[in-house]
Amino acid sequence: MKAFTAHRGLVGPMDRANVDTDMIIPKQFLKSIKRSGFGPNLFDELRYQDEGQPGEDCTNRPLKEGFPLNFPRYKGASVLLARKNFGCGSSREHAPWALEDYGFNAVIAPSYADIFYNNCFKNGLLPVMLTEEQVDILFKEMEAEEGYQLSIDLPSQTVTTDSGHVFRFELDEFRKECLLNGLDEIGLTLKEADAIKQYETERAAQHPWVFGAIK
């Protein structure tokens, strides 16, 4: 898995609450059997005037001018600044794949939907959770300054602005370790193979119907 330690980059906005994963990557792109290539279709319906199709070259598609991530000033953004309950709805991991493929290394929002939040960590995309007030400050600073960048440091769990704000964020120790070291979670779990087998033996004695039924 891709590791994340620290990142400094241009901030881009997604200024609305309850952004769902259908919005992040619409369903027609879920037909792909690959993990990559979703970036050009990130926020497809908000970003383009026409309806995108899988496999289509997006370079000449007409853009919606009013969509902030299409503004030249946010071109190359690698930190997405968002509002509460980001990533709600469908469990599609294509959502973090699309964000990551577009070029985002981190998202900053006051809260996330549970499944999306979990999916981010599997893909080296850091979902930073700050308070609504802190996110408001970042939105104001970003809007006021073209080329606005900020720094995110995972070991110290901080977001630092050039204006001098240092915001600490929380996350689970296990997730932090995996992300810092780019650990293979499946490999880690397989180290517990003996414990899993022991559990299965005990469980099969208690609840035998859970095993062997489906053939």
Place this chain on the structure above:
Amino acid sequence: MTGRTLYDKLWDSHLVKQNSDGSSLIYIDRHVIHEVTSPQAFEGLRLAGRMPWRLDTNIATPDHNISTDKTERDAGVAGMTDEVSRIQVQTLDDNCDLYGIKEFKINEMGQGIVHVMGPELGATMPGMTVVCGDSHTATHGALACLAHGIGTSEVEHVLATQCLVAKKMKNMRVTVNGTVGVGVTPKDVVLAIIGKIGTAGGNEHAIEFAGSVFRDMSIEGRMTVCNMAIEAGARVGMVAVDQKTIDYCEGRQFVPQGEMFDQAVAYWKTLTSDADAQFDTEVELAAEDIAPQVTWGTSPEMVAAVTASVPTLDQQPNEEKRKGLERALEYMGLEGGQSIESIYVVRVFIGSCTNSRIEDMRAAAAVAKGRQVASSVKQVLIVPGSQMVKAQAEAEGLDKIFIAAGMDWREPGCSMCLAMNADKLGAGEHCASTSNRNFEGRQGNGGRTHLMSPAMAAAAAVAGHIVDVRSFLLQDVGGAV
């Protein structure tokens, strides 16, 4: 020791290892697989040179991406006209064949929407942990399972290890006591709950639905409710075991028989929250306050009684919510203050993992019987949730009722709930839909979704606009309108 909730019990009985960093290793009993979120997981398995940990835990079927058109379906996978979709379904078949995973293939009896298929085959049983790469996996919680959606990386994790690394959620209890009125269905109950707690209200929680309304509800109705827990932000929704749960399971294909069934039942009966169990969050609604519900906006929390009106901007004091409301009204092409019943629909969709079971088909047919689809309505899709539902509905003659009313009787699949196949809305089209999400573009780019119950959707098809189904039901019993 204080009592444990149903969720606590399910969690405790699947705990393989508690780690010092606060995470836990949880054992997964049942893994349900479909074509859209699994190909990258199988590929990951192959790239790492790993094999599935267990085979008899997995059950697969194609549902999201397949056509519901009979002619195309009869041609099987090879006859799928969308080449990208065909490759995806073929990839599921290939992966299941390669590893020896049980799959109900495209036109096989047993195939269906994953969350219809699992319970109806008895593949999901009380007390199990059930996961699937689909957020509506909470559906299985109607059988007192700990069931939730996962991403593709976790699909691979479960395939490879039969476990997930998890953190225990908080306990929420949503209690609805009383008796719901005529024409008020499980869909209305869950929409009312979402309207009350909001689309993020259940974040980080596992919800147990409790109270007389859920006890009185059929198992299929409980599935409709648990299905939409995710629309309230909760990955998990559950209802405790009672005699209905046991009766539902008995005799199904993968459910044990004889002595082992009795042994299972003895355990299943323990799957209730203890009387002195503590919940982190409690929510209560009164059944009598719930009318048939309709969503008017672009989030399931944007919901109102059919007798109400679309909210106006000046009713919303919170600035962020007002911005959201303004955007939703613009997207939906609605005016604040217009009555819900004044919303005209041009398409109707009755189906999805929320509302495509036999009771849903019967409820829609009861309204459609002897009536005609309004001439202004372009299409009414009736999509049974599985081959078994389809066969049962046809045995009861429901298909003939729908066809006589001018509706399309289709092949089982997810269809217009997420519109990955050809079943979709055109830009600006309003749809009365029994599905679970009214997000922008969900049912087609620019489409406008109104979520409601199957009976309400059938009534909208006949009236050509959203209408209180209770007026139809009164007509049917010869009462005043």
